Amino acid sequence: MLERTSFREGLRYRGGSSMWAWMLHRITGLGVLLFLSIHILETFTLSFGPDFYNNTMELYNTIFFRVAEIGLLFAVLYHAINGIRITIQDFWPALWRYERALVWAGFVILIFVFIPLAVWGLLPVFRGEL
Template identity: 45%
Template structure:
C-alpha cells in the first residue's frame, strides 16, 4: 500500500513532479532553439507545432509548475533556515496553495484568452 503521508509528503511529491516537468520543458526548449543551426525553414516548421491548442494548455501547465516549484522552494527555505517554523509547516503549505490558486486564476484566464 502507498504510504499515506499528509501535507508534507504531498508537497514533496508535487515538488518532484513540477521539477521534472520544468526540466523536461527546458530540454525540449534547448532542442527546438538548437534547430536554428539547421536553418530557418526547419526551425519555423518545428515552432509552428507550438501553435496547436494543446500547447496553450501546456503553457499554463508550465507556468503552474514553475510557480508551485518556486513557492514551495520558499516554504522549504523558510523551514530550513528557521526550524522553529516547522510547527506551522501545515499552515505555511496552505498559505502557499492559496497564493498558488490566487495567482493561477488570472494567469490562466489571460494565457488562455490570447
C-alpha cells in the same frame, strides 16, 4: 545518508498536506525538466536556419501546446513557491512547527497567481483562435 523508499510506500504513508506538497514538488520538478530539455532542443534548431526554426516554433501554436503551457505555468509557479517555503524553513528551523500552515499559505498564493495567468494564457483558445 539518504534513505531509500518506494512510490507505493510514499502513498501508504498518508502524510497529509505536507506529504502532498513534497510529492507534487518532485512531480512538477520532473515536468519542468522535461519541458526544459525539449526547449533546449527546439532552440538548438536556430542553427539550422530561419525556415527550420520557424517551422519548429509553429508546433507551439496548437491547442495541445497552449494547454500544456498552462501545465508548465502551474508546475513552475508551484515548484517556485513550494521551494522558497522549504528554503525559508531550512534556514529558520523554528518555522518547521508551522509547516502545515505554510503549506496552505503557499497553495493560496499559488491559486491567486496561477488562475488569472491561466485564464489570460487560454484566451486564444476560448476565443476559438487556435
